[in-house]
Amino acid sequence: xxxxxxxxxxxxxxxxxxxIETPAERAILIGLITHEQNERKAKEYIEELAFLADTAGxxxxxxxxQNLDFANKKTFVGSGKLEEIQKYVEENxxxxxxxxxxxxxxxxxxxxxxLKVKVLDRTSLILDIFAKRAQTSYSKTQVELAQLQxxxxxxxxxxxxxxRQRGGIGMRGPGETQIETDRRIILQRxxxxxxxxxxxxxxxxxxxxxxGNMVRIALVGYTNVGKSTIMNLISKxxxxxxxxxxxxxxxxxxxxxxDNLPFLLTDTVGFIRKLPHGLVESFKSTLDEVREADxxxxxxxxxxxxxxxxxxxxxxxxxxxEPNGKPxxxxxxxxxxxxxxxxxxDDLSPIKQENLxxxxxxxxxxxxxxxxxxxxxxxxxxxxxxxxxxxxDKAKEIHxxxxxxxxxxxxxxxxx
Numbered sequence: 001x002x003x004x005x006x007x008x009x010x011x012x013x014x015x016x017x018x019x020i021e022t023p024a025e026r027a028i029l030i031g032l033i034t035h036e037q038n039e040r041k042a043k044e045y046i047e048e049l050a051f052l053a054d055t056a057g058x059x060x061x062x063x064x065x066q067n068l069d070f071a072n073k074k075t076f077v078g079s080g081k082l083e084e085i086q087k088y089v090e091e092n093x094x095x096x097x098x099x100x101x102x103x104x105x106x107x108x109x110x111x112x113x114x115l116k117v118k119v120l121d122r123t124s125l126i127l128d129i130f131a132k133r134a135q136t137s138y139s140k141t142q143v144e145l146a147q148l149q150x151x152x153x154x155x156x157x158x159x160x161x162x163x164r165q166r167g168g169i170g171m172r173g174p175g176e177t178q179i180e181t182d183r184r185i186i187l188q189r190x191x192x193x194x195x196x197x198x199x200x201x202x203x204x205x206x207x208x209x210x211x212g213n214m215v216r217i218a219l220v221g222y223t224n225v226g227k228s229t230i231m232n233l234i235s236k237x238x239x240x241x242x243x244x245x246x247x248x249x250x251x252x253x254x255x256x257x258x259d260n261l262p263f264l265l266t267d268t269v270g271f272i273r274k275l276p277h278g279l280v281e282s283f284k285s286t287l288d289e290v291r292e293a294d295x296x297x298x299x300x301x302x303x304x305x306x307x308x309x310x311x312x313x314x315x316x317x318x319x320x321x322e323p324n325g326k327p328x329x330x331x332x333x334x335x336x337x338x339x340x341x342x343x344x345x346d347d348l349s350p351i352k353q354e355n356l357x358x359x360x361x362x363x364x365x366x367x368x369x370x371x372x373x374x375x376x377x378x379x380x381x382x383x384x385x386x387x388x389x390x391x392x393d394k395a396k397e398i399h400x401x402x403x404x405x406x407x408x409x410x411x412x413x414x415x416x
Contacts, residue, residue: 026093027058030077030085031100033067042100044306045273049100049122051224056129058096062088075110076103086115098125101274105154122274123150138200145193148186155179155186204288213402214255215263215395218293220318222310223270225301226333229378231267234388251289258388263395266293271317273309287321294398296328297391302361302375303337305354327398329372329390336377 029049033042042065050060066081075082076099089097096118097111103121112119120128127147134140219227235254252267266289290296298314300307319325335358343355356364358375366373374390376383 025058025095026061027053027096027098028062028064028085028088028094029053029060029098029100030064030066032071032077033065034069039065044309045100048273049098049125052122052125052129053098056125056132058098061092061094064088071101071107073104074107075114076101076107082111082114089115089117096120098122108154126272126275138197141193141196141200145190145197148190148193152183152186152190155182201288215295215398215402216266216289216293217263217295217297217391217395218266218268218290219297219299220268220290220314221270221299222301222314223272225270225299225304225310226378227267227270227299230297230299230331230333230376231265233378233381233384234391235265253289258392258395261392261396261399263391263399266290271314273313275317290318291322293326295394296326298328298330300330300332301334302332302358303334303339308353327394329374329394330366330369331387332366332373332375333378335375335382336380 029046031042031046031049033039037045046063046065050063053060064077064081064085066077068078072078077085085097088094094117097115097120099111099119099121101121102123103111103119108119108121127143127150130143131140131147134143219231221227231252231254235256251269254265254267256263256265268287268290296318298311298318300311304310338358340357341354342357343351362375371390374383374387376387378384
């Protein structure tokens with residue numbers, strides 16, 4: 001998405017050219033503090049954006065915030081703040097400015113004209129990571145579709161290096177002509193990619209039907225909560241797992257057998273705040289694995305300071321995928337990394353979440369989940385056997401309702 005390259009070089013050859021081309025690029029992050037997003041929220045989002053930037057290979061040098069009622073329509077931040085950022089960029093050899101919200105085409109153009117460096121927004125950064133993480137032809141096709149849909153309204157920005165004449169009929173310059181040409185090519189490519197995905201979706205639906213009536217369990221959750229590590233433990237497979245956001249992009253399905261009871265376990269792509277809508281649309285078929293599961297295992301990183309906010313993001317996304325919900329188990333992972341600050345006896349200030357131990361948390365809203373809630377450490381294998389037993393009980397409950405005759409034989413076999 002570099003403004004110095006024609007669109008055909010960046011996208012149309014399906015090369016998935018990365019927006020961040022070298023791991024040493026020095027970056028600044030910019031966010032807003034508004035009525036809807038207070039200072040605490042803004043800092044949380046920027047910290048997550050910094051993790052995204054690190055995952056993409058950038059080196060974050062500084063964060064900028066501005067208090068505004070709403071984003072400036074022309075430059076996202078105010079003119080004074082933009083001047084401050086522009087001065088810092090010049091004095092500190094900054095190559096990349098990343099904004100924590102999606103920028104409009106005009107905002108991107110105006111900001112780049114002022115800063116004279118590459119400008120990305122949260123959406124383009126996530127798309128860049130997805131392009132780097134995609135391994136299969138299916139996920140690469142999904143990512144390319146999302147990239148092109150994001151890029152289409154921003155074509156004017158891509159051709160600012162070409163001269164465009166102003167005037168009436170017959171006076172349009174080469175830049176304008178090239179934009180129209182690229183728009184046609186992109187629209188044709190989008191149409192082709194949609195047909196390819198539809199064909200692959202048909203194949204995947206056939207595959208899912210071919211799995212018969214086996215119980216399906218899907219691991220869901222925020223990105224980087226340890227789903228792939230759990231997948232490896234339970235299924236004894238080698239799914240790629242790393243302490244990076246979106247380490248896993250492709251859906252993985254494995255057959256698991258616990259005490260002679262077989263079921264299918266699916267590892268899915270993680271969710272994140274402010275996930276681009278176009279990306280959700282492109283990955284709709286991937287989310288079909290979640291929709292068609294019999295049980296959701298919602299994995300939560302309990303060591304994360306904002307784990308409750310992450311739970312809400314996941315539950316909101318799941319409600320959009322399947323409004324009626326599914327039977328679910330909440331797995332609080334990473335208890336090995338959990339820390340808290342115990343309050344002094346003479347401290348009369350209100351108790352905050354950071355003052356609660358795991359035992360304290362278990363007595364909060366978590367207690368209402370009863371047996372559908374378990375605390376584990378996939379890294380240290382703490383409570384893994386208890387977790388397997390819980391999976392077995394839940395899978396058997398569905399299996400016996402689906403195959404009552406098999407259950408009759410099983411029970412009589414046990415009696416013998």
